[in-house]
Amino acid sequence: MAIRERLSGNEAVAYAIKQINPDVMPAFPITPSTEIPQYVANYIANGEIDTEFIHVESEHSAMSATIGASAAGARAITATSSCGMALMWEELYVAASNRLPIVLALVNRALSGPININADHSDSMGARDTGWIQIYAESNQEVYDNFIQAFPIAEDKRVHLPVMVCQDGFITSHGVENILLAEDIEVQKFVGGYEPEHYLLNASEKMAIGPYAVSNYYMETKRAQRQAMVNAREVILEVAARFEKMTGRKYSFFEEYQMEDAEYAVVIIGSAAGTCKAAIDEIRSTTGKKVGLIKIRVFRPFPEEEIAKALSKVKAVAIMDRSEMFAATSGPLGAEVRAALYQARMAPEVVNYFYGLGGRDITVSDFKTVYRNLETIAKTHIVTDMYEYIGLRREQKEV
Amino acid sequence: MEKTTYNFKEVMSKPERLAPGHRMCAGCGGTIAVRTVLRALEEGDRAVIGNATGCLEVSSFMYPYTAYEDSYIHNAFENAGATLSGVETAYHVLKKKGKIQENFKFITFGGDGGTYDIGFQSLSGAMERGHDMVYVCYDNGAYMNTGTQRSSATPQYADTTTTPAGKVSAGKVQVRKDLAAIMAEHHIPYVGQSTFTSNFKDLYTKAQKAIYTPGAAFLNVMSPCPRGWGYESSEMMRICQLAIDTCYWPMFEVIEGRWILNYEPKNKLPIEEFLRPQRRFKHLFKKENEILIGQFQEEIDRRWEELRNKCN
Numbered sequence: 001m002a003i004r005e006r007l008s009g010n011e012a013v014a015y016a017i018k019q020i021n022p023d024v025m026p027a028f029p030i031t032p033s034t035e036i037p038q039y040v041a042n043y044i045a046n047g048e049i050d051t052e053f054i055h056v057e058s059e060h061s062a063m064s065a066t067i068g069a070s071a072a073g074a075r076a077i078t079a080t081s082s083c084g085m086a087l088m089w090e091e092l093y094v095a096a097s098n099r100l101p102i103v104l105a106l107v108n109r110a111l112s113g114p115i116n117i118n119a120d121h122s123d124s125m126g127a128r129d130t131g132w133i134q135i136y137a138e139s140n141q142e143v144y145d146n147f148i149q150a151f152p153i154a155e156d157k158r159v160h161l162p163v164m165v166c167q168d169g170f171i172t173s174h175g176v177e178n179i180l181l182a183e184d185i186e187v188q189k190f191v192g193g194y195e196p197e198h199y200l201l202n203a204s205e206k207m208a209i210g211p212y213a214v215s216n217y218y219m220e221t222k223r224a225q226r227q228a229m230v231n232a233r234e235v236i237l238e239v240a241a242r243f244e245k246m247t248g249r250k251y252s253f254f255e256e257y258q259m260e261d262a263e264y265a266v267v268i269i270g271s272a273a274g275t276c277k278a279a280i281d282e283i284r285s286t287t288g289k290k291v292g293l294i295k296i297r298v299f300r301p302f303p304e305e306e307i308a309k310a311l312s313k314v315k316a317v318a319i320m321d322r323s324e325m326f327a328a329t330s331g332p333l334g335a336e337v338r339a340a341l342y343q344a345r346m347a348p349e350v351v352n353y354f355y356g357l358g359g360r361d362i363t364v365s366d367f368k369t370v371y372r373n374l375e376t377i378a379k380t381h382i383v384t385d386m387y388e389y390i391g392l393r394r395e396q397k398e399v
Numbered sequence: 400m401e402k403t404t405y406n407f408k409e410v411m412s413k414p415e416r417l418a419p420g421h422r423m424c425a426g427c428g429g430t431i432a433v434r435t436v437l438r439a440l441e442e443g444d445r446a447v448i449g450n451a452t453g454c455l456e457v458s459s460f461m462y463p464y465t466a467y468e469d470s471y472i473h474n475a476f477e478n479a480g481a482t483l484s485g486v487e488t489a490y491h492v493l494k495k496k497g498k499i500q501e502n503f504k505f506i507t508f509g510g511d512g513g514t515y516d517i518g519f520q521s522l523s524g525a526m527e528r529g530h531d532m533v534y535v536c537y538d539n540g541a542y543m544n545t546g547t548q549r550s551s552a553t554p555q556y557a558d559t560t561t562t563p564a565g566k567v568s569a570g571k572v573q574v575r576k577d578l579a580a581i582m583a584e585h586h587i588p589y590v591g592q593s594t595f596t597s598n599f600k601d602l603y604t605k606a607q608k609a610i611y612t613p614g615a616a617f618l619n620v621m622s623p624c625p626r627g628w629g630y631e632s633s634e635m636m637r638i639c640q641l642a643i644d645t646c647y648w649p650m651f652e653v654i655e656g657r658w659i660l661n662y663e664p665k666n667k668l669p670i671e672e673f674l675r676p677q678r679r680f681k682h683l684f685k686k687e688n689e690i691l692i693g694q695f696q697e698e699i700d701r702r703w704e705e706l707r708n709k710c711n
Contacts, residue, residue, distance in 0.1 A: 023492045026485060052492040054484060057524030061481035064474055064521065068485025071472055072447070074493060076485070094474055200447050200470040201490055203501040210473035211462035 002180040002247065009137075009172035012144035012179055013079070013105045013165070014039030018049055019187040020151065022103075023074035023194070026054035026065035030084040031117045032169040033107035037079055059084035063091035070100040071209050073199030075151070077102065081169060082109035085123045089130070095162045096131025097221055098209060099228065101154035102162040104132070105147065108270070108322075109169040110358040118359020119168040121269060122323040124299075125332045131225050133163040133232055134300040138255075138273045140177040143167040145249055146297075148182070151191045152239045158231040168271040170359065182247055190246055229301045236298055253303035255295040256310055258284065262292025264374040265311060267337050268320040269296045272355065272362050279367035291371045302336050308344035315378035316349040317341075318370045322356045330387060349377045355390040366390055405600045413438050414468075416446075421466035422458040426632025428595070428622030429455050432537040433508055435599055436618065437469075439606035440504060447472065447486050449507030451479035451518055454544040455537065477517040480525030480534060483507040487530045504610055505532035511552035512542040515578050526585045526615045533609040533616045536578065539624035547627040551576040554647075555698065556691055557679045559627075564682035569691055574698055582617040583653040589614075590653040593661075594621035595639045601650050601661055608652070621648045629678020641673040646703040651710065660710040667703075670696045 007015065014036050017025070027037035043049045054069075056062045062078045069076035080088065085106060095102050106124055110116040124134060133153060137143040143165065150163040167173055182190070198207050213221060233253075240251040255273075258280050259265065266276050273295040283291050294310055296303075311317055319338070321331025330338065334352030341350065353370065355362045370390070377383055416437035423430045433455065440446055446469045450456045456473045459466040474482040487505045494500075509518055514536040522534055541559050542548040548561040555574045558564040562571040579592040589612040591605035602620060609616035621642060625632040642648035645668045650661040671692060674680040683692050 023496070024485065024488050026481075026488075050492070050495065052488045054488050055528060056481060056484075057520055057527075061478060061484075061521050061524055064478035064481035065485030065488070067474055068449075068472065068482040068487075069489040070485075072486040072489035072493075073498075074489035076489070090475055091478070200472060200486060201493060201499050201501075201503060202470075203445065203499065206468075206470045208460055208465040208467060208471040211460045211465070212457040212473075213462040217462045 002182060005179050005181050006176050007140060007179050008174050008176050009140045009143045009167045010035040010107065010174065011039065012140045013147050014043075015181060016144055016147040016187070017051070017077065018043050019184050020148070020191050021049045022051050022077045024052050024054065024066070024069035024076045025078060026056045026062045026069070027078050028056050028059045028062045028080070028084060030059065030081045032109055032173045033079045033081040033084070033105065035173070036105050036107070059087040060091060063088040063095065066102050067091060067095050067098065067100060070095075070102050071098060071200050073196050073201045075194040077104070079105035079107070081107045082111055082123045085127060086111055089127065092127050092130035092132060094210070096225060099160040099225075100162055101151070101160055103147070103150045103154055104162065104164045106164050106166045107169045107173045108166050116358040117169070119171050119271070120322045120357045120359065124164060124166050125323040125325065127164070128300060128332060131161065131229070132300060133161055133229070133298070134166060135163065135298055136166045136269045136296060137172065138271055138295060140172050140175070141179050141249070143172060144179060144181065145243065145247070145251065148187055148190060149239045149243050149251070152242070153232065153235055155194060156235045159228050159235050161225070161228050161232060166270070171271040180247070186246055190242065232301050233303070251297065253298040253306055254310070255297060257293040257295065259292040259294065259310060261290050262313070263290040263315045264371050264378065265292045265294060265314045266318045266320055266367065266370060267294045267296065267307070267333065269299065269333060270322060272320070272322070275362055275364055276367045279364045279371065282364065283368060283371055289371070289375070296333065304336070304340040304343060307337060308340045308346060311341065311348060312344070312346060314348050316351070316374040318374055319350065319352045321352060321354050324354065324357065328387070349374070349381060349383060351377060351383050351388065352386055353388055353390050360391050362391060405598070405604065407598045407600070410438060410599070410603055413442060416440065416468045417459065418466045418468060420464070422461065423454065424626060426625045426635055427454070428539060428624060428635060429510070429537045431595060432535065432602070432620040432622045435602045436506065436535050436606040439603055439610055444504055445469065445501055446504040446506055447483070449473070449479050449483035449486065449505070451507070451509035451513030452476035453510040453513050455508055455510065457544065476513050478521045479507045479509045479513060479518055480521040483532050484525040484528060484530040487532050505530070506535060506610065507532065508535045508537060510543065511536060511538040511540060511550045512544070514538075515552045515576055516550050523585065526582060526587050526617060529587065529615050531613055531615070533618060535618045535620060537620050537622040539622050539627060541624070541627050543624050543627045552578065555695060556683055558682060559679070569682060569688055570679070577702070579617070579619040579651070583658070586656060587615040587617065588612050588655055589616040591617075592619040592648070592652070593650050594642060594648055595636060596643070597636065605652060608654070627679070629681070630676050634676060638673070638676060641668065641676070644668045645670050645673040646699055647673050649703065649706050651706060658709040660707065670699050
């Protein structure tokens with residue numbers, strides 16, 4: 001029986017950690033992820049879990065100690081945000097190349113500067129090439145569900161990669177919502193015990209981790225990582241199927257909302273999808289216009305073919321990025337989706353919008369404007385600016 | 400566990416835990432430090448060895464070969480302390496959960512670059528948290544892996560590739576950081592500073608104490624680098640003896656806050672004796688630089704007095 005609760009996104013992650021009872025959690029406080037280690041510390045202080053907490057002196061050390069613990073044979077996790085993840089950057093690569101099944105609870109927050117504590121995806125998008133699986137959430141329920149699924153994905157022998165479970169800072173991390181929690185025993189059965197094959201503390205086999213690999217060997221390690229990322233695709237779907245059996249909640253690489261007959265589509269990541277859905281419902285009920293949404297859940301590995309297929313019937317697409325990459329042409333999601341369309345030899349009209357940077361609100365009205373713009377673009381075949389910001393303080397330029 | 404008597408022959412005939420075949424330079428002090436420290440592990444005791452990036456790491460674990468007879472982890476340059484603290488914590492929790500039965504010891508090695516400088520914060524955190532581990536700094540007084548750039552362990556006036564002696568420069572401007580004292584101020588159970596003596600007793604016994612004292616321990620081992628310091632590799636033991644006889648490198652330990660001086664030279668030699676055989680100090684022996692040697696001596700004397708006061 002599922003348990004009905006009201007939890008914030010951070011509470012939901014902490015609750016999942018309590019249910020999973022991992023071995024080691026090194027963590028360093030940073031807004032807005034701080035609550036996660038705080039809740040875990042409380043569980044430990046009250047004897048509710050036997051996880052060992054390491055009070056590291058920085059996020060670099062948090063990821064370093066997580067790597068050490070995971071390499072030693074422990075199920076190891078950490079949590080961070082923004083600059084904390086940026087400080088871990090070097091170590092993110094090491095974790096992935098060492099093929100350690102670490103799970104990181106990332107509460108997305110804008111990177112400095114200027115310093116800002118609110119949501120955008122610049123932290124995780126900056127880490128998109130580190131070799132981590134990235135899973136994003138719209139709601140507290142999805143954060144909880146994704147966090148539980150992260151372990152069987154990461155620890156699968158075909159994968160052996162670290163997983164970043166992302167949620168939007170404050171919007172879901174601190175916003176309290178109704179949530180359905182699985183029972184402890186169900187979660188424990190789903191995640192299973194951790195039985196690594198090779199680890200430092202294995203008494204029957206010595207091992208060495210972290211070699212210097214010269215040009216003769218380095219490239220093969222990268223190819224092997226890529227294979228693991230390819231393999232992750234089927235594992236993510238298998239785990240989702242198993243999760244659906246347990247909870248009835250269905251997950252895939254992305255969610256399609258009102259896409260069956262959609263002519264105008266938005267592609268987006270994270271909590272703003274909820275606002276977009278509200279706009280879709282309103283537009284469809286008042287005007288009958290065929291608007292839809294693709295909400296990306298898995299950004300790494302990137303579901304290229306599936307996205308192209310989902311967009312195969314639309315006239316115009318707005319790809320919405322919640323982070324800049326200063327290519328001066330597109331954002332990270334914009335670039336990936338356009339590449340997917342090109343590979344599929346599809347050419348709907350495409351526009352790339354930037355929204356919500358540093359926690360700027362995006363409203364139902366903004367999304368209605370987006371869909372209006374898509375309709376115009378589809379009619380005129382003119383995209384005046386491929387690379388437009390939504391909700392700037394200056395008078396917004398008409399597209 | 401500490402043996403009351405030290406038998407040189409017996410100690411030296413223990414099986415090596417750093418196998419030959421690694422690619423460190425002939426006459427490297429770093430590998431001698433590693434071999435001596437690892438010899439202090441009781442035979443049959445298991446260990447996980449950590450390592451900061453540096454000469455030692457890139458030369459002893461080149462894929463697909465490792466020189467270590469024990470399990471080993473290298474992570475990056477600045478995080479040997481944090482990495483091994485993760486391993487050590489995993490050990491405690493897995494033991495508590497009954498997943499492992501065997502006893503393990505945890506020893507990590509870093510050069511002075513990875514320890515005094517870029518890894519200083521990670522080291523401080525690991526020591527402050529009191530992990531049951533030993534951090535061993537093999538201090539060769541510069542970033543040797545990248546070609547002898549100055550570190551905060553480099554002695555004043557040393558000619559390095561980033562503090563070259565030149566027409567208007569007499570080498571490194573600043574004096575060296577006293578890392579062993581800083582670690583002692585973390586109030587950890589054991590801190591030792593040592594180097595290579597003719598029978599290796601000092602370093603061996605300190606390594607034994609560091610490994611078998613519960614809690615965090617730090618060892619600072621002066622490990623000369625023939626290429627970076629500029630001396631014939633056969634001269635290493637003489638250089639080490641001069642370092643302790645001039646009081647450039649005092650050998651001491653701090654046990655539960657109690658400072659102990661382990662070696663007091665009968666005749667304290669002038670610092671020139673230590674400086675002269677090394678190319679990195681050659682410029683100090685020009686006529687116009689005599690005053691600098693005097694200043695070097697004053698700094699040695701001041702620190703030696705300070706140390707003796709702590710040890711009284």
